[in-house]
Amino acid sequence: xxxxxxxxxxxxxxxxxxxxxxxxxxxxxxxxxxxxxxxxxxxxxxxxxxxxxxxxxxxxxxxxxxxxxxxxxxxxxxxxxxxxxxxxxxxxxxxxxxxxxxxxxxxxxxxxxxxxxxxxxxxxxxxxxxxxxxxxxxxxxxxxxxxxxxxxxxxxxxxxxxxxxxxxxxxxxxxxxxxxxxxxxxxxxxxxxxxxxxxxxxxxxxxxxxxxxxxxxxxxxxxxxxxxxxxxxxxxxxxxxxxxxxxxxxxxxxxxxxxxxxxxxxxxxxxxxxxxxxxxxxxxxxxxxxxxxxxxxxxxxxxxxxxxxxxxxxxxxxxxxxxxxxxxxxxxxxxxxxxxxxxxxxxxxxxxxxxxxxxxxxxxxxxxxxxxxxxxxxxxxxxxxxxxxxxxxxxxxxxxxxxxxxxxxxxxxxx
Numbered sequence: 001x002x003x004x005x006x007x008x009x010x011x012x013x014x015x016x017x018x019x020x021x022x023x024x025x026x027x028x029x030x031x032x033x034x035x036x037x038x039x040x041x042x043x044x045x046x047x048x049x050x051x052x053x054x055x056x057x058x059x060x061x062x063x064x065x066x067x068x069x070x071x072x073x074x075x076x077x078x079x080x081x082x083x084x085x086x087x088x089x090x091x092x093x094x095x096x097x098x099x100x101x102x103x104x105x106x107x108x109x110x111x112x113x114x115x116x117x118x119x120x121x122x123x124x125x126x127x128x129x130x131x132x133x134x135x136x137x138x139x140x141x142x143x144x145x146x147x148x149x150x151x152x153x154x155x156x157x158x159x160x161x162x163x164x165x166x167x168x169x170x171x172x173x174x175x176x177x178x179x180x181x182x183x184x185x186x187x188x189x190x191x192x193x194x195x196x197x198x199x200x201x202x203x204x205x206x207x208x209x210x211x212x213x214x215x216x217x218x219x220x221x222x223x224x225x226x227x228x229x230x231x232x233x234x235x236x237x238x239x240x241x242x243x244x245x246x247x248x249x250x251x252x253x254x255x256x257x258x259x260x261x262x263x264x265x266x267x268x269x270x271x272x273x274x275x276x277x278x279x280x281x282x283x284x285x286x287x288x289x290x291x292x293x294x295x296x297x298x299x300x301x302x303x304x305x306x307x308x309x310x311x312x313x314x315x316x317x318x319x320x321x322x323x324x325x326x327x328x329x330x331x332x333x334x335x336x337x338x339x340x341x342x343x344x345x346x347x348x349x350x351x352x353x354x355x356x357x358x359x360x361x362x363x364x365x366x367x368x369x370x371x372x373x374x375x376x377x378x379x380x381x382x383x384x385x386x387x388x389x390x391x392x393x394x395x396x397x398x399x400x401x402x403x404x405x406x407x408x409x410x411x412x413x414x415x
Contacts, residue, residue: 007173008159009194012041015130018048019074023136024143025383026058028213028248030135033161033183035064036206037132040191040198049128053143057296063247064209065202077149078123085118131158135183137383138168161186166384181222184210188230201238208239209248216304217249220366249300256297258288263298263314275406276306277313279399282357285316292316292360299364311374311410312364315402317357317395359398363387363406374409375402 002010012018020037022030034050041048052058054072061067082105084091089112096105107114131153133139139146139153146153160171163180180186184207191198199207211231215223218231235241252260263278285291295314302312364386365371371387372380380387391398 004173004175005190005193008161008175008190011130011157011159011173012046012132013044015128016047017128018046018130018132019128020048020050020132020134021136021142021145022052022134023141023383024053024055024145025141025386026052026055026061027135028061029182029184029210031058031061031067031070032064032206032210032213033134033187034070035066036184036187036191036203036210037134038066038069039200039203039206043198043200051145053145057293060248060297061209063243064206074127074145074149074152077127077152078125079127081122083120083122084114085120088112088118089114126152126156128152129156131156133158133160133162133171134187135162135164136160137162137164137166139170141383161190164384179224181220181224181227182211182214184208184214185227185230188234199234199237201240204234204237204239205244208234208241209244212241212244213248216300217245219304219307221307222366249304252297255289256294259284259290259294260298260301262288263302269309270403270407271410273306273308274310275313275403275410276302276309276311277315277399277403278302279395280314280316281395282317282319292318295362299362303364303366310366310369311371311406313361313402313406314364315359315361315395315399318360318390319357356392357394359391359393359395361389361391361398361402363389369410369413374406376409377405 018041020034020041022034031052034052038048038050049071050069051071051074058070084107090110091107092110093108094105095108096103098104133142136142139150142153158171158173160167160169160174160176161183162176163178163183163186164176165178167174167176169176175186175190177186187210188199188207191203208231211227211234212218214220215227218228259280262280262284266278266280267276268278269276295316299312299314302309302314306312361375363371363375363380365374366385370384372382372384375387375389378389378391380389382388389402391401393401
């Protein structure tokens with residue numbers, strides 16, 4: 001009887017075209033693991049592609065080999081085929097033309113003639129005959145990649161590789177190792193057992209990047225002897241550790257460092273530093289020329305520098321435009337833009353701009369604490385370890401409500 005590891009590569013070897021995909025929130029472990037597997041399958045001459053929902057923060061991983069191969073949608077998943085029976089007539093020439101919303105094929109017979117009874121149509125099978133998901137707890141977490149083509153994910157076999165306890169085992173093969181701390185660690189074991197020679201410098205770099213990203217450069221509390229051993233082996237196989245660490249942790253833009261300073265200036269803690277939080281205003285983002293996308297790097301710094309923290313909360317203001325009305329038809333473009341910025345009146349023309357200040361929060365948890373549970377009052381989105389919420393309140397009021405609710409939920413957890 002084949003082991004599960006052997007079943008995985010048996011399915012891979014049988015497949016003609018493979019899709020690799022991962023969570024829409026693009027964490028480093030998922031991206032790096034997908035690229036490592038992509039490179040390995042290319043080395044064994046498999047037809048393979050990667051697709052994941054577009055995620056702007058994912059650009060931080062662009063230094064990894066073959067990053068540019070990641071597609072943001074599934075193109076030509078099925079083909080529409082029009083068939084012409086040529087039993088009674090042979091084809092001499094084929095042309096086509098587009099008129100408005102119609103595509104016309106013009107077929108000239110060599111002899112005889114065609115009728116509408118000679119024409120039939122059908123859709124082909126799916127482009128891929130095997131799906132491999134990485135570091136993804138459920139199909140919905142794939143975002144538009146799944147939402148736009150749900151039938152595809154139910155008709156083709158799925159190999160599901162993950163290490164999270166909340167994985168829903170949605171694949172035909174579910175290789176979920178709870179004792180591993182990174183999907184890249186699991187892939188290293190799988191590839192090594194199949195053929196260690198497939199791990200070259202680029203593959204090793206991707207796998208090590210996944211582990212370094214997951215462990216915050218080996219600074220999280222969940223390190224194990226095995227993952228350290230795997231990392232050492234990857235470095236000996238040519239993994240570019242210095243490049244990974246530099247790109248992920250030593251190359252912060254100056255504006256992000258300024259934002260980091262403002263976060264530190266308002267840093268608060270409770271429960272013996274197990275709960276840590278900070279707040280940012282619209283002015284903070286404006287003065288540092290940053291936006292909410294830069295908060296991921298700030299949260300990473302907090303995780304690394306406050307190892308005793310189990311919960312980290314970042315709260316920030318966000319302007320929500322409710323209504324904008326204007327009559328600028330007589331104004332030059334530059335003047336109209338100036339009026340919009342100042343909300344002033346000029347030449348008896350007025351812009352009315354209504355805005356609502358809302359508060360957003362990012363709640364990061366480690367160990368066995370579910371951040372979605374802590375924030376359930378506000379219908380959070382995200383994952384077990386990273387939840388995001390929106391509250392229609394000013395930042396000061398929202399801060400008190402969020403922290404009080406989290407502390408109350410933490411007190412109900414088993415010690």
